[in-house]
Amino acid sequence: MGRIIAIANQKGGVGKTTTAINISACLAEKGQKVLAIDMDPQGNMTSGLGVDKDEAEKTIYDMIIGQAGIEEVIQKDVMENLDILPTNIDLSAAEIELIGVENKEFIVQKEVHKIRDRYDFVVIDCPPSLSMLTINAMTTADSVLVPIQCEYYALEGLSQLIHTVELVKERLNPVLEIEGVVFTMYDARTNLSLQVVENVKDNLEQNIYKTIIPRNIRLAEAPSYGMPINKYDPKSAGAESYMRLADEVIHKGEEE
Template sequence: MADNKTRAKKQDDVILGETGRPYHGFPTPEKLDRHGPARIIALCNQKGGVGKTTTTISLAAALASYGRKVLAVDFDPQGALTVGLGVQAHDVPTIYDLLLDTKRDPHEAIVPTATEGLDVIPANIDLSAAEVHLVNEVAREQILSLVLRKVAPEYDVILVDCQPSLGLLTINALTAAHGVLIPMECEFFALRGVALLIETIGKVRDRLNPSIQLDGLLATMYDPRTLHSREVLERIVEAFGDDVLETVIGRTVKFPDASVSGMPITEFAPQHPAAQAYLRLARELVSRGAVA
């Protein structure tokens, strides 16, 4: 999109994107003639404040704008995804209720959002008690998978917004997922935890979910004006190569403004560079085959 092109640099007649690799525009995906079954993507990072929830909301809305039917699952007791999509989670069934009673119909907890094609399963602080309740359950790591399996045929993609930890809830999300998207803040300390997370994904692959894949690392909160941001992004690409997505999400005050309004940034400020970046991310994931 235009925002990336203006910041891209030309070298030997090749346009380089912000990651230092050749820039690709990624074509607008064609509309789907049918929906489902969904590919489940967990958005994980044990470090907080790296843009997981913002990415889940914005990516979900961007995919919905391209005709995909999307279900966003709030899997964080803070419930920020729920609030960010303008959904009230008081006195309604939540993901916590579905985890405690897997025989319950998940449709009871699915709430349509104001964004066409985007639904959400909300969460609230009750979810913080889930690990205590699940610890003695048989096959406790697979509870979320049992829940999502019932609704997966109706959606093209299910995005699970994980809490910032590597506890039982996150393991549930990784066990249920086909792919993992790791948002990474362009800040030095963000690099330190990613190796541990990738190691955890490897253990889940070996022991619980052989089909799980790393869909990519997404650089977030990038500020091209600072040397620190540029150096960290360069180190991320050096360390993880093609696993780093070409799309880079910049730092902007528009994200908290959109959250307060209960709208995705793609609708709150559709022409803003951050909104255009998330639309590009959606196109990139479709091009990579991570989303139908």
């Protein structure tokens, strides 16, 4: 049965979507069967994996409002071993359409659980807010992976996210855990990056991934070409880091 990982941080600009795109693609390259689910209305995961979000006939929005089943929305083999549930800006209206709908927190879970057995991993990119879409992602997921930017305010907002995860676990999804924290945008030239890493390690009782994602020009360029970093520049520091992170994610499942 596939492991479902939501990638969440309500702070924008922390490398959340970059992590969602590249971990999906790197897991797929390592021979894992992966479903990427884009639940951020900006649709950057969709376009970053080479799918034209405005051309998608059916998106996760259609699934959420009950106009389409998951089978109709999945775009198969966008890369080898990688399928996607695409999204676009329409999804931003879902929040309003769900007002008054019963069990609206479980709409995505119900659909995804129908097909999770076909995949080794399901990776969900959450919007940068603690919205109903994020709650849907968390009721669907087994765990939440949190990217943290190596900057001064890194810990701000993190306690809020952990509190949300705990509430969802308590009330809606008893199996939900924090998968771990991954540091992004690490700049080896600054003492600040190092201090942030040390500070988080001292203050956080969470699993912290050994792999640290560097600040990397190639990583920033890749999405504009609709490619994950392992396809755009497989020799770059960014690609090597995400391949290592994918290994850690795979082996974390084996340890348990």
